[in-house]
Each structure stands twice: as C-alpha cells, then as structure tokens.
Amino acid sequence: MDGERLRRQIAFIVEIDKLKGILRRTRVTVGGRRENDAEHSWHLALMAMLLAEYVEGAGVDVLRSVEMVLVHDLVEIYAGDTYCYDEEAAAGKVERETKAADRIFVLLPPDQAREMRTLWDEFEQGETPEARFANALDRLQPLLQNYHTGGRSWREHGVKSERVFERTRPVAESAPALWEYARDLIADAVEKGFLG
Amino acid sequence: MDGERLRRQIAFIVEIDKLKGILRRTRVTVGGRRENDAEHSWHLALMAMLLAEYVEGAGVDVLRSVEMVLVHDLVEIYAGDTYCYDEEAAAGKVERETKAADRIFVLLPPDQAREMRTLWDEFEQGETPEARFANALDRLQPLLQNYHTGGRSWREHGVKSERVFERTRPVAESAPALWEYARDLIADAVEKGFLG
Numbered sequence: 001m002d003g004e005r006l007r008r009q010i011a012f013i014v015e016i017d018k019l020k021g022i023l024r025r026t027r028v029t030v031g032g033r034r035e036n037d038a039e040h041s042w043h044l045a046l047m048a049m050l051l052a053e054y055v056e057g058a059g060v061d062v063l064r065s066v067e068m069v070l071v072h073d074l075v076e077i078y079a080g081d082t083y084c085y086d087e088e089a090a091a092g093k094v095e096r097e098t099k100a101a102d103r104i105f106v107l108l109p110p111d112q113a114r115e116m117r118t119l120w121d122e123f124e125q126g127e128t129p130e131a132r133f134a135n136a137l138d139r140l141q142p143l144l145q146n147y148h149t150g151g152r153s154w155r156e157h158g159v160k161s162e163r164v165f166e167r168t169r170p171v172a173e174s175a176p177a178l179w180e181y182a183r184d185l186i187a188d189a190v191e192k193g194f195l196g
Numbered sequence: 197m198d199g200e201r202l203r204r205q206i207a208f209i210v211e212i213d214k215l216k217g218i219l220r221r222t223r224v225t226v227g228g229r230r231e232n233d234a235e236h237s238w239h240l241a242l243m244a245m246l247l248a249e250y251v252e253g254a255g256v257d258v259l260r261s262v263e264m265v266l267v268h269d270l271v272e273i274y275a276g277d278t279y280c281y282d283e284e285a286a287a288g289k290v291e292r293e294t295k296a297a298d299r300i301f302v303l304l305p306p307d308q309a310r311e312m313r314t315l316w317d318e319f320e321q322g323e324t325p326e327a328r329f330a331n332a333l334d335r336l337q338p339l340l341q342n343y344h345t346g347g348r349s350w351r352e353h354g355v356k357s358e359r360v361f362e363r364t365r366p367v368a369e370s371a372p373a374l375w376e377y378a379r380d381l382i383a384d385a386v387e388k389g390f391l392g
Contacts, residue, residue: 006377009246014225014344016242020235021226029210030217039216042238045266046212050205050308063259070241070262112246148210181202 005109012107018077025083025153026145032152035145037073037081044069044137054175055133064130068123069137071116075100084142084167085159097124129174136174140182143168147185151194161186161195201305208303214273221279221349222341228348231341233269233277240265240333250371251329260326264319265333267312271296280338280363281355293320325370332370336378339364343381347390357382357391 022037048065073081078100082093101120105113122131143164146153154164164186172179189195218233244261269277274296278289297316301309318327339360342349350360360382368375385391 006250006373010340010377013239013243013246014340017225017239017341017344019238020224020231028216029213035216036235038238039232039234042215042234042241042266043209043213045238045241045262047209049263049266050209050304054202063262066241066259066262066266067245070238070245108246144206144210145213148213177202181206 008107008109009112012104015104015107016074016077019074022073022076022081024081024142025157026142027149027152029145029148032149037076040141041070041073043141044072044134047137047141048133051137051175051178052133054177055129056174056176057129060129060133064119065134065137068119068130068134071119072123072134072138074104074116075120078103083157085157085163126170132170132174136171136178139168139171140178143182143185147189147194151189151192154189154195159195161190164189164195204303204305205308208300211300211303212270212273215270218269218272218277220277220338221353222338223345223348225341225344228345233272236337237266237269240268240330240337243333243337244329247333247371247374248329250373251325252370252372253325256325256329260315261330261333264315264326264330267315268319268330268334270300270312271316274299279353281353281359322366328366328370332367332374335364335367336374339378339381343385343390347385347388350385350391355391357386360385360391 019038019041020036023034024037024040026035026040027033028035028039045066048062048069052060052062052065075097079096082089101117105116105120107113108116122128123134126132126135165183168182168186169179171182186195215234215237216232219230220233220236222231222236223229224231224235241262244258244265248256248258248261271293275289275292278285297313301312301316303309304312318324319330322328322331361379364378364382365375367378382391
C-alpha cells in the first residue's frame with residue numbers, strides 16, 4: 001500500500017470539508033438559512049440522476065454530469081461564492097477561481113488532480129452535453145430554492161425578473177422541457193409578488 | 197412532454213431539500229456546527245470518486261456507489277437521524293426508516309420510485325461490493341470529522357474507543373487499506389485525548 005498516496009487523498013477529503021462553510025445567497029426551504037455549497041452540490045447531483053431524460057439530443061453520460069456538479073464549486077473554498085447578480089464581483093471571478101483551482105486540486109495525487117481539474121475545466125467551458133446539463137441544473141436549482149422560499153433572496157437583493165429570465169435561459173440549450181418549466185415558474189413568481 | 201411526470205420529479209426535488217435540515221451528531225471542521233445529512237452525503241460521494249481504488253476484489257461500479265450515498269439518508273427526512281452510539285434509538289430504526297422509505301420514494305414517477313428504492317434497499321442490505329463500499333465510506337467519514345474536530349462529538353456523548361473501533365471495523369470488509377488507516381487514526385485519537 002502506498003501510504004503517501006492515501007495520505008494525500010485524505011488530506012484533500014478533509015480540506016474540502018470547508019465547502020460546507022461557503023454560503024450562497026439562496027435559502028433552504030426549512031428554517032430559511034442560507035444554503036452552503038456542499039448541500040447545493042448534493043442537490044444538483046440528485047437532480048442530475050432524476051432529470052437526465054430531458055437532455056436534448058443523444059443524451060448524456062449521467063455519471064460525468066454527477067461528478068461535475070459534485071466538484072464544480074470546490075474552487076469557492078478559496079475564491080468565495082460570487083453572487084450571480086453582482087456585476088462588480090463577476091469581473092474578477094474567472095481569475096479568482098482559476099487561481100483557486102491551481103491550489104486545490106494539486107493536494108491530490110497527480111493522476112487524480114488532473115482528473116478533477118479536467119472535470120472542473122469541462123464544467124466551466126460548458127461545451128460538452130454533460131457540462132451543459134450540469135450548468136443547466138446549476139441555473140435551475142436556485143430558481144427552485146428562491147421560488148419555494150417566497151423569493152426572499154431575490155427581494156433582499158432587488159433582483160428583477162428579466163435578470164432571472166436571462167440567468168436561467170441557458171437551460172434551454174440543454175433541456176428545453178426544463179426551460180419551459182422554469183419560464184412558467186418565473187412568470188408565476190412575478191404574479192405571486194416574489195419577484196419584481 | 198409529460199407535464200405530470202416532470203411535476204412529480206420537481207415535487208420530489210423540492211421535498212428532499214429538507215435533508216439539509218436533518219442534523220447529525222458529527223461536527224464540521226469550520227465553525228464546529230453540527231453537520232447535516234445533505235452535506236454529509238455530498239462528502240461521501242466525493243470520497244467514493246476518490247477512494248474506489250482501495251476496494252478489494254474485482255472493484256466496484258463507482259457510479260452505483262455514488263448514487264447510493266447520495267440517496268442513503270433521504271429516509272431520515274421522515275425518520276430523523278439515529279445516533280449510531282444510541283442503543284435505545286437503534287431499536288426502532290429499521291422500522292422507522294422502512295416506513296419513511298415507503299413514503300418518500302413514491303413521490304416520484306413509478307419507474308424512478310422503484311430505482312431509488314432499489315438503491316436504498318441495496319445500501320441497507322450491504323451485500324453487493326458497491327453497497328459495502330458505500331457503507332464503509334459512511335463509517336469512515338464521521339471518523340475523519342470527529343478526529344479533525346478534536347473528538348468533540350465523541351466527548352459530548354461519552355463514546356469510548358472500543359465502540360468507535362467496532363463501528364468502523366466493517367470498513368475492513370470492503371477496503372482493508374482504508375481500515376488500516378482508520379485503525380491508526382482511532383489509536384492516535386486515543387493518544388491525543390480526543391477519545392476515551
């Protein structure tokens with residue numbers, strides 16, 4: 001047994017516990033506290049398992065999308081969460097997150113560091129069907145959270161329906177039926193006064 | 197598009213948000229608050245991706261183990277978390293969780309309800325290599341959490357090293373190298389005074 005290899009794997013596993021402390025702007029439906037990146041990633045993984053049938057075209061390798069969503073936010077341990085409706089913060093996001101990626105994955109043995117980095121790069125580039133699906137889920141899930149918490153996070157940050165529409169629109173490229181659902185939900189949120 | 201099918205899938209996805217409110221006895225390493233089942237499940241899924249090489253024998257279908265750990269605690273939304281060192285609570289656990297499984301998975305369309313229930317049953321029975329690996333991770337992860345939070349949860353509940361040893365021992369059946377690591381960690385926790 002290669003003790004050094006396992007030692008590095010465990011060190012990474014312990015380090016990523018910090019993802020549980022990275023808070024998003026969205027809220028959970030019970031108690032209304034802010035959601036953290038780890039539980040958000042878990043939610044996306046289950047959504048990938050359940051909604052893959054809606055991906056247009058030849059379908060997706062579900063495992064790859066699942067792996068991608070499990071890994072996609074790890075860089076935020078060092079880069080922090082960037083609120084998607086904050087344009088100033090968005091400016092330095094790519095640079096911050098790339099630097100963070102350079103730091104976190106190298107904790108692993110080289111072969112696994114490469115695999116994880118490849119998954120993250122693929123998610124960020126959003127060009128494969130698996131990455132587009134993973135990205136679509138990452139847009140859809142906060143919409144569900146916001147809708148089912150009465151739009152609290154939208155109202156707290158003065159977010160308008162046009163921006164939510166625009167932010168969620170890429171779902172259509174991966175899964176048109178999910179986009180139809182999302183569009184109706186946004187309209188309903190406006191009607192209910194959750195969203196301006 | 198079958199609107200009723202998607203409506204049921206989304207209803208399930210919204211319902212399982214409640215897993216984020218089910219608290220375990222273990223603590224997270226940043227801030228020391230109690231860990232919830234959703235973030236715990238995320239952590240196990242990443243461990244499955246990274247540690248599958250240690251499974252003895254012909255190896256495992258990693259996707260299946262990943263899916264199993266993502267789903268394994270959903271029943272606790274209705275059954276609550278049962279502390280593994282609480283013998284009284286353990287008495288009714290199987291019955292409580294089976295009742296909960298009967299309630300939660302049926303929110304999904306029938307085919308997916310069956311798939312999810314099959315995953316959960318397989319995890320609970322612990323007979324396949326994938327289920328044994330998933331169970332091993334479910335024993336190893338709290339050990340890591342407890343060790344890296346100075347044994348706080350062990351000390352709070354007066355847990356002795358013999359019981360942690362016994363609880364973690366099944367790791368050996370799936371992945372002997374991980375059990376060796378775990379055993380050394382338990383010994384070190386005793387030496388450091390984290391564990392009596």
